[in-house]
Amino acid sequence: MKLVKTLGMISSASILVACGGGSGSGGDVSDVVSIALTGSAALPNQMALVTPSDDSERSLQRSLAQREVYNTSNYAGSSDYAKSHQNLYVWLDAVEPISFIDDFLCFTGQTKPLAMLGEGDYVAWADAGRCFDENDGSDQQQGSGSSDQVPSYVTIVANSSQNSATDPLVLNAWIEDYSGQSGEGEGGGPDAIKLLGTVSKTPTDDNPFGVFSLTYGLLPSLNSTQSDSTGYGEVTSSETSDGGASFTLYQLDTQQQQSQSIECTTTASVDYNDATEEGLARTARQCYIENTNTLVADRSGAFALAVNDTYVHMAKASTTAGLSSPDEETCLLRNEFNEVAWNYGLFNKTSGAEVAINSGMQLKVDADGDGSGNDANGFESWGHIGYHGSWREDGQAFANNENVQRATWDGSTGEQYTVKVAPGRLVKNTVESVNLSALAGVSFNTHIYEGDTHLLASATDFNGDSDTTDSLELVIEVNGASNGFEVVGIQDGWGDSGPQITNVSPAVAINLNADRMLYLWSNQLGGNVKYKSNSTSLKLFARSYVNGSETGSGELFDSTASADLVCVERCLKADVSKADLAGDWDAVFDTDAQTVVNYDFTQSGLTLVSNGGTNAIGYASDVTSSDVQSSQNWQWGLETGPMVPAGSINTASDFYAGLENGDITEFYHWETGMNAWQQQVVLVDQNSEAVAFDQPIAFKYTHEQANDRNNSSAHNGAVFFLEYGGKGQLHGLPWEGSENGWNPILSLADGTIMGGNDQYVIKALDVEQKMATTALSNCSALPLTEPSQAVPTSIAQAVFNIGAMPNVGDQPPAVIDGEVVE
Numbered sequence: 001m002k003l004v005k006t007l008g009m010i011s012s013a014s015i016l017v018a019c020g021g022g023s024g025s026g027g028d029v030s031d032v033v034s035i036a037l038t039g040s041a042a043l044p045n046q047m048a049l050v051t052p053s054d055d056s057e058r059s060l061q062r063s064l065a066q067r068e069v070y071n072t073s074n075y076a077g078s079s080d081y082a083k084s085h086q087n088l089y090v091w092l093d094a095v096e097p098i099s100f101i102d103d104f105l106c107f108t109g110q111t112k113p114l115a116m117l118g119e120g121d122y123v124a125w126a127d128a129g130r131c132f133d134e135n136d137g138s139d140q141q142q143g144s145g146s147s148d149q150v151p152s153y154v155t156i157v158a159n160s161s162q163n164s165a166t167d168p169l170v171l172n173a174w175i176e177d178y179s180g181q182s183g184e185g186e187g188g189g190p191d192a193i194k195l196l197g198t199v200s201k202t203p204t205d206d207n208p209f210g211v212f213s214l215t216y217g218l219l220p221s222l223n224s225t226q227s228d229s230t231g232y233g234e235v236t237s238s239e240t241s242d243g244g245a246s247f248t249l250y251q252l253d254t255q256q257q258q259s260q261s262i263e264c265t266t267t268a269s270v271d272y273n274d275a276t277e278e279g280l281a282r283t284a285r286q287c288y289i290e291n292t293n294t295l296v297a298d299r300s301g302a303f304a305l306a307v308n309d310t311y312v313h314m315a316k317a318s319t320t321a322g323l324s325s326p327d328e329e330t331c332l333l334r335n336e337f338n339e340v341a342w343n344y345g346l347f348n349k350t351s352g353a354e355v356a357i358n359s360g361m362q363l364k365v366d367a368d369g370d371g372s373g374n375d376a377n378g379f380e381s382w383g384h385i386g387y388h389g390s391w392r393e394d395g396q397a398f399a400n401n402e403n404v405q406r407a408t409w410d411g412s413t414g415e416q417y418t419v420k421v422a423p424g425r426l427v428k429n430t431v432e433s434v435n436l437s438a439l440a441g442v443s444f445n446t447h448i449y450e451g452d453t454h455l456l457a458s459a460t461d462f463n464g465d466s467d468t469t470d471s472l473e474l475v476i477e478v479n480g481a482s483n484g485f486e487v488v489g490i491q492d493g494w495g496d497s498g499p500q501i502t503n504v505s506p507a508v509a510i511n512l513n514a515d516r517m518l519y520l521w522s523n524q525l526g527g528n529v530k531y532k533s534n535s536t537s538l539k540l541f542a543r544s545y546v547n548g549s550e551t552g553s554g555e556l557f558d559s560t561a562s563a564d565l566v567c568v569e570r571c572l573k574a575d576v577s578k579a580d581l582a583g584d585w586d587a588v589f590d591t592d593a594q595t596v597v598n599y600d601f602t603q604s605g606l607t608l609v610s611n612g613g614t615n616a617i618g619y620a621s622d623v624t625s626s627d628v629q630s631s632q633n634w635q636w637g638l639e640t641g642p643m644v645p646a647g648s649i650n651t652a653s654d655f656y657a658g659l660e661n662g663d664i665t666e667f668y669h670w671e672t673g674m675n676a677w678q679q680q681v682v683l684v685d686q687n688s689e690a691v692a693f694d695q696p697i698a699f700k701y702t703h704e705q706a707n708d709r710n711n712s713s714a715h716n717g718a719v720f721f722l723e724y725g726g727k728g729q730l731h732g733l734p735w736e737g738s739e740n741g742w743n744p745i746l747s748l749a750d751g752t753i754m755g756g757n758d759q760y761v762i763k764a765l766d767v768e769q770k771m772a773t774t775a776l777s778n779c780s781a782l783p784l785t786e787p788s789q790a791v792p793t794s795i796a797q798a799v800f801n802i803g804a805m806p807n808v809g810d811q812p813p814a815v816i817d818g819e820v821v822e
Contacts, residue, residue, distance in 0.1 A: 037162070037169055037202050042114035043105055044203045044210060044237075069707055070349065070751040070761050079352030084345050084763055086750075091340075091768045101235060101249070106131035108195060108214060110818040113160035113171040114202060121806040122160075124815035125153040125382070125393075128182040130728075153384065153817075154181045155393050156195075157805050171197035174805035176222055180395045190218035190230060196799040201239075208274070209237045209245050215797040218253075226800040230254055233266075234795040240788065244273030249283075250792040254290065261290035264299060271787040277309035277334075280787040284320045295319070304784040310334050312771065313779035320791075323784070331779035332771040338710045341747040341764035343728040346697070349753060349761045357694045357726045360386020361683065362407040362816065364414065367394040371402035373416075379405045380810040385419070387545070387693040388725070389677040397421075398681050409812055409821045417691065420548075422606040422680040423616045424672030428556075429541035429642075431665050432700060434525070436536055438719050439478045443734075444520040444529070445491065446474050447633070448510075449585050454593065455518070457511040462487050462504065471585060471633060475501055476510065476520070483536050485510045485518065499737075515594070515656055517569065517641070523734045526698065526721030530642075532656055539659060540721050542698040546668070547682045548603045548690035556645070556668075561603045563645060564611070565668060568652040570641030571597035572670070574615040578623055581631040588638060594652035599643065599670075606680050608640075608670045618672035625674045637673025644668070696725040699755050701732075709747035709764070722754070728765055 075081050089102075110126035129152040158173040173195035180191075194217045201211035215234040217226065226232075231253030238246050249268035254261055264287035272279035284302035288295055295318070302320045306313045311334055315326035346355040365383040369375030383392040383404065390398055400421040406414030450468040451459045459468035475489035486507040492500045512518060512533035520529045520538070531538040550556040556563050573580075573590040586592040590610075598611035608617040618638055619628075629635055642655060644667050649655045658664035672678060683691040701720045705713045722732035733744045747764070754760040814821055 037114060037117070037199065039202050039204065040114065041109065042112075042117075042160075042169060042171070042199045042202055042210075043109050043197070043212060043214065044208060069749050070753050072352065072751050072761065072763075075352030079347075080354035081345075081347045081352035081761070081763060084347075084354070084765065086764060087766045089766075089768060090337075091770050103131045104214070104216070104235070108171075108173075108197065110815065111156055111158045111160075111171065111173060112815045112818065112820055113158070113169060113197065113199070115820050116158070116160045116814060117162060117169060118160070119814065120159065121808050121811075122158055122814040123808055123811050124156045124158055125813045125817065126156055127817050128152045128154045128178070130817070152182050153391055153393070154178055155382075155813075157808055158195075159806065169197075169199040171195065171199070172802045173197075174222055174802075176805060177395070181393065190220075192219040192222045192224070193217065194219065194222070194799050194802055196797050196802050198797070206274075207239065207245060209247065211239060212237050213797055215795055215799040217799045219800075222805055229800070232795055232799065234792070234797060234799075236792075236796070240271065240273075242273065243275060244271060246271050246787070246789055248789055248792045250795055257296075262287050262296055262299065263290045264288075264296075267791045267793075269787045269789045269791045271789075272307070277307070279305070279307040280785055281305040282320070282323070282786055282791060284791070286319065306779075306782040306784050307334070308782060311774070311779050311782055313782040313784060315784055329776055329779075331774050331776045333774050334771065336772040337769040339747055340743050340768040340770065341709055342744075342766040342768065344730040344748065344762045344764055345727050346724045346730065346754065346760050346762055349755075349759055352761075354727070355697065355724065355760060357696070357724075359388065359693055359726055360384055361691070361693070363417075364405040364407050364810075364812075365392060365394070365398075366403065367392075367396065371399050373403050373405065377810070382407065382813065385681055385683055387695055390681045397676060404683070407812060415685070417683040417685055420606060420680075420682045420684050420690075422682075423618050424608065424638075424670055424678065425680045426546040426601055426606070426608060427669050427671060428544045428546055429528075429667050429669065430544070431659065431667070432540050432542070432721075433537045433662075434540060434700075434719050436478050436483055436538065438702075438717065439538070441477065442522060442524055442718070443488075444476050444485070444522045446476060446518060446520045448472060448474055452585075453513075455512060455516050457513050460508065460511070462508050463490050463502075464504070477507075479507070479509060483534070484512070485531065515653055517656065524718070524720050524732065526723060526732050530659075532660060535660060540700075542721075544695045545680065546601075546606070547680065547692060548606055548684075549692040556601075557603045563601045563603075565599045565601055565608075565643040566646050566649060567597045567599060567640055567643045568649070568655045569594045570639075571595075571599075572617045572638055572640045574610050574613060574617050575620040576618060576623065576638065577620050578627045581623065581627055581634055585633050588634065596649070596652060598646060601670075606682060616672075617670055619674075628674050637671060637675070637678050639671040640669050642667045642669060696723040696729075696731075697755075697760075698723045701754060703746060707749055707752040709749045712746065715746050724760075730762065 072081055107126055107128060111124040116122055154175060156173050156175050158171065160169060160171050162169050175193040178190055178193050197212060197214045199210065199212040201207065203210040213234060213236040216232060217229055218231040220228055233251035236248050240246050247270050249266065251266035254263050264285060266285040268281065268283040270279065270281040282304055285300055287299035297318060300318055302317045302323055304315045304323045312332040314330045314332065315323055316328040317323045317326045347353060348355060361384070363383040363385060364379035365381050366373045366375065366379050367381035368377055373379045381392070381394045384390060392398065398419045398421055400419065402419040404417050404419055406417070408414045448455070449471045450462055453459055461468050462472055462474060463470060473491040474487050475491055476485045477488050479486040486509045487504050488507045489501040489503050492502060494500065514533060516533045518531040520531060521527060522529050525540045527543065529538055529540045546556060548557070551558065570592055571590045572588060576588045580587040590597050599608050599617065600611055601608050609615060610617065644655060644664065649658065655664060685691060699722055701722050703715050703718045703720065705711060705716050720732050722730060724730050733746065735742045736745050748762060750763045751761050754762055
């Protein structure tokens with residue numbers, strides 16, 4: 001979820017659930033706070049009003065959810081598996097499932113203020129995408145090379161100090177270019193942010209929230225004043241006299257909607273006592289058209305909660321005043337729930353050691369010179385190049401033949417590298433087969449022109465509009481009776497709740513000509529898959545990017561510095577023009593028919609060109625992003641059909657026969673586009689050798705009920721193609737939308753065995769618990785009393801007055817992605 005969208009969409013109830021604290025008995029907030037800065041974190045990583053259950057005897061469902069498929073108790077207590085923290089929290093059905101507070105703590109916590117206490121001004125790189133990326137299912141149309149897997153580091157200049165042992169820790173932080181560095185440019189996010197935090201007590205087992213205030217201000221620039229602000233907010237956590245905790249929240253933000261300014265205020269007051277498991281809360285989000293009393297109903301709401309160790313009583317109204325006679329009331333069972341696992345770690349099954357992936361390198365770059373580092377400032381800025389893409393602190397794109405240095409943290413000079421930038425990526429596809437019979441109910445996407453009689457046996461009216469002239473994004477499923485596919489829906493675009501699909505009923509069969517390849521997309525099967533007409537199986541592919549390091553025996557550059565590749569269909573031409581993009585679907589191809597075309601791909605240039613040619617296969621030099629976006633067919637970039645090394649086939653039929661009978665186990669394709677993640681950026685060392693980074697670990701997984709976190713049989717036997725790109729980065733489980741947002745279609749039990757040789761186990765890192773409903777009468781003994789603290793009407797800390805951002809020059813980052821650099 002992007003930061004600005006989080007601020008604009010979050011409901012008051014989601015604030016409530018995300019942020020816990022307080023006393024169910026209404027204990028007063030303590031005025032005397034002793035300073036206690038211990039442990040490893042200054043701030044909690046989450047705050048939950050309703051804490052997760054840790055008693056496996058309370059519910060059979062809970063005990064099933066917590067069992068492990070593989071017996072991991074044999075791992076040493078010091079193993080990575082045993083030490084890997086599992087973050088459990090509770091989600092309520094009636095609550096918007098996105099928590100800005102947890103996102104805010106995730107982002108701010110990456111500055112590590114406790115570890116950096118007393119170290120003076122320092123630089124932290126915080127990955128905004130890790131905290132604010134939106135869980136809406138929209139990434140299901142992206143491949144393994146999508147921008148979602150490239151870190152979106154934001155540079156934070158910070159100072160963590162404490163005047164004396166009896167004074168609180170004070171965090172001052174400045175972000176100069178949040179919008180540009182996070183990728184939320186062009187109105188998508190604030191340009192500048194100021195942060196002010198004071199911490200009197202750090203989180204402990206007895207008080208998992210600590211005592212703190214954390215305030216932010218959103219500004220057009222760091223020189224702006226509060227009157228220019230587009231939003232600000234504050235979270236304050238405190239202790240109560242009866243041993244509980246309390247917190248309050250205040251947020252003010254302004255957005256534009258259809259040329260109108262909408263001003264929204266979000267507030268919360270919460271009490272919670274962990275010992276008695278009792279709590280009270282009031283929250284509200286009230287949005288009005290600016291300078292009027294016109295309530296924006298679809299953005300507004302108010303909630304009241306009361307909690308004990310058995311039930312959760314929740315009421316909802318459109319305004320705070322309406323809570324005296326709420327529109328809805330719900331009673332929830334505190335100890336009966338399903339679990340949703342959001343991300344996982346991968347571990348060695350034998351030892352419990354975490355599977356480490358070297359996915360990239362931190363760099364120093366020449367931001368204000370010619371890219372050589374020879375100007376007076378040398379390599380004064382920062383960047384990152386890795387398997388999935390690149391990032392730069394200065395927001396520039398890497399240039400071909402630019403010089404960079406490996407970043408070091410001890411003052412020494414790092415090795416120098418040359419950057420090689422190619423206009424596209426050559427993708428190696430390693431083939432696996434899955435029988436159609438195993439894919440019942442799996443949805444696929446494909447783009448088809450209704451009148452394409454090269455592909456189709458006859459022109460077909462898929463959308464029922466009495467013509468066959470439309471190019472459509474089709475949702476298709478396997479037709480088991482005919483060993484083929486049928487159209488069950490048409491995707492018309494994306495809305496706030498995900499893809500907008502019009503159902504096709506009855507389903508329309510896709511009848512293909514002989515020896516034709518249907519190009520499909522399936523998130524469940526890892527992205528691109530292909531189906532040859534009349535086959536009883538389809539092919540899925542483990543993708544890896546060619547970067548010039550493929551010189552081993554049998555690899556692409558084994559005995560040559562230039563590979564001759566043969567394309568079998570959908571063979572793109574060089575210098576695709578604006579007219580080509582605006583023309584018919586096949587205008588971008590040298591040939592779309594199954595006539596082989598030869599290309600060259602050199603180790604030094606990493607660019608696909610026509611055989612004997614010099615111009616890159618892809619866009620002409622005058623084509624712009626606007627031209628691409630206005631194209632009817634190629635908004636997502638260009639891609640060739642399959643290619644294999646010359647000499648291995650003579651005709652397209654040879655290729656498809658080899659693919660079908662297993663003789664061809666790998667092939668290539670070229671993809672190119674205007675986005676950085678669609679282009680190859682490679683580091684070359686001083687020996688002219690490409691630096692190889694670890695590609696994600698890919699494996700096929702067949703689900704079974706014993707591996708299901710909730711003991712569900714719903715997807716028993718379903719096949720998934722998964723990729724693991726590092727801690728928390730397991731991709732390939734599809735998502736499904738509902739009125740409560742997007743969730744993965746299944747959650748895996750800890751200890752589930754993975755890998756082609758059963759060599760790995762997984763463990764969930766973040767787990768939501770979703771409670772079951774019960775009769776409202778069960779909550780009759782839980783009155784919706786107001787909490788002990790009044791709902792705030794403003795922020796208390798002077799975040800806009802923390803002063804100018806310190807000049808840190810080209811000081812290296814002391815903290816990267818929440819890890820202190822040693």
